Amino acid sequence: MKSHATTLLAEVRTFRQNYPDVRYVDLIALDIPGHFYGKRYPIEMLEKVAAGSPLKLPQNAVLLGVQGGLFKIGDYCFNDGDPDANRRLVPGTLKPVSWESQPLGQMLITSDGTEAPIEFEPREVLAKVLERLQHKGIHPVVAFELEFYLFDKKLDNGLPQFARDPLSDDADDQPNLHIERLSRFSEVLDDMAQTAKDQGIDITVITAEIGPGQFEINFGHLDDGMRAADWAALFCRSTRGVALKHGYRASFMAKPYLQFPGSGMHVHVSLYDGAGNNLLAAHQQQPLRHAVAGCLELLPHCMPIFSPNHNAFRRLGGTVNAATRASWGFEDRDACVRIPESDPRNLRIEHRLASADANPYLVLAAILVGLEHGLEARREPIAPLNEDRSSGSDFPLEMLDAVRAMQHHAVLRDKLGAEFVDVYCENKRQDHLAFQQEINAREYRWFL
Missing domain, CATH: 3.10.20.70 (Glutamine synthetase, N-terminal domain)
Known part of the structure; x- marks a missing residue:
C-alpha cells in the first residue's frame, strides 16, 4: 500500500x-x-x-x-x-x-x-463535523447549487454594468428565464463548465435565472461532504477567471441589484447509515421532521454564516424565493428548508437560505449541525408552509444582531467549536464596523 x-x-x-x-x-x-x-x-x-x-x-x-x-x-x-x-x-x-x-x-x-490544525480554519471546522457524524454512523450525501451574475468587464464609476449580449452587443438588461440566454452566452458558459470539469468538478444542470445576466450551475451529488465544499469553492475561483478571459465579470455577490433577485447557495443534503439506508426516510419520515426542526431551531443563530456580509442581508425578503423567516415546506421555494419531491432512497433537504458568496465549508458545517441537533433532540417542527403560509420563526436581519445571536449559543459553541465561534463572530463584527467607516454619495445627498 x-x-x-x-x-x-x-x-x-x-x-x-x-x-x-x-x-x-x-x-x-x-x-x-x-x-x-x-x-x-x-x-x-x-x-x-x-x-x-x-x-x-x-x-x-x-x-x-x-x-x-x-x-x-x-x-x-x-x-x-x-x-x-x-x-x-x-x-x-x-x-x-x-x-x-x-x-x-x-x-x-x-x-x-x-x-x-487551526481551529478556526473553515475546512477544519467542517472536517470536525464530518468526523463526528461518521463516528455516529451518519454519512451525508451533498450537492451544491450556485447562482451568479455576469457583468460587463468595465465598471461605470465603480458600478456594475449589464453584460453585453454577444450576438447583438446590447445590454442583457431584461429579467427572464429564457433558454435562449444560454445559447447567446454559450461561449463563456461552455468554457466555465469545461474549466470546472478540468478541475474535477461534476457540473450538471445550467439554468438561465430570473435576473438579467444571472445563471445557476448545479453540481453532482457526492458522498464526500468535504469534496462537495471543495467543488463549490474552486468553482467560484475558476468561474471568475474564465469570465474575465471572455470580457465579463462573474460575481457571486448576494444582491448586486436591488430590483432583481439575489444570488443564493442552495445545498442538498441527505443522510445515510453504514448500510446505505436513508436515515431521513425511516419510520414514516419522522427523522426528516426532527432534522428539519433542528435546522430551523439553529438557523437564526447561524445567520452570520448564511449571510456573511452587509450586502447578503439585502437579499433576504427580496423579489423572489428569499425568506425573511425560518420556514420549511414540501416543494416550496419560498421556504428556507425545502423538501424536494423524491423517492425514499433520495429523500433530502434543500437548504436555500445562504447567499452565493457565503463560505461553502461553513455553510455545510452549519447545516449538518442543524440536522445532527434535530436528530438528537427529536422535536416536531413548526407547520410547513404548505399547511400555513404564515408559518415561520424570526431570524436576525442585521449583522450585529446576528453576531449576538450566534456567539453565545451553546449548541453551536459545542458542535462548531467555541474558539471558532468567538473568532468568526469577532471577524464579522469588525468587518461590519469597517464597512460603516466610509461616507458615500447618498449620505452627502441626504444630509449635507
Missing part, C-alpha cells in the same frame, strides 16, 4: 509529465470571508513538499477581513507574534489553471489533518 507522501509525489510527477510548460503552482486555501489566500510555488519545490518537506503559512492568514486586513481578535494577529502554522496538500486537487495568460497549476492546501 502506497504511503500518503508516495501518492502525493506520484500526483505531482504525473502532473509535470502532462503539463510540462507549467512552472508554478498556486497553493490555495479559503479564509473566513471565503476568499482564497496562499503562495505561488515553483513546481520543483512542490515536488519537495509532496515528498515530505514542511509547508508553512502564517496562521493568521485565515483571519483576513473582506478587504484583506487583519483585525485584533483576542490575542491573534497583534499579540501572538504572527506564527506560522503547518499546512498539507490536499490529494487529488492538483489541476491546471487555463484562464491565466501563462501556464499555471493550482492545488488546495489545508491545516486539517496536520498535528496542530
